[in-house]
Amino acid sequence: MPGARPRVTDQLGLVFGALADPTRRLILEALIRDGSTSVPALTAELPITRQAVAKHLSTLTGAGLVERRPGTSGREVHYRLAPGALGPAASWIRIADAAWGARLERLRSTPESPR
Numbered sequence: 001m002p003g004a005r006p007r008v009t010d011q012l013g014l015v016f017g018a019l020a021d022p023t024r025r026l027i028l029e030a031l032i033r034d035g036s037t038s039v040p041a042l043t044a045e046l047p048i049t050r051q052a053v054a055k056h057l058s059t060l061t062g063a064g065l066v067e068r069r070p071g072t073s074g075r076e077v078h079y080r081l082a083p084g085a086l087g088p089a090a091s092w093i094r095i096a097d098a099a100w101g102a103r104l105e106r107l108r109s110t111p112e113s114p115r
Contacts, residue, residue: 011064015089018063023048024056036080038071
């Protein structure tokens, strides 16, 4: 289908895709701040529906950034950050940054050609 976006299947692509959405980053910030949270707690905090929160959490879980844990009472599920989940993405960014920096430095040190 022309114009269709390719489906991301590699883990690093899933992580960057999940991080690309500002609402998902807000959810991650809440998890960083609170340690764990639930759909009702996030729904009270964010200007989106419960269903939208659940969908964002599903994407974050699928990317390996968030883990689901049974709550202490009834059917409530708690979510927390998956330990080390950002490591591969952070490593890729460091490698890309170093390569980019080296290329920029080579450009800076190249004498300007006459016009």
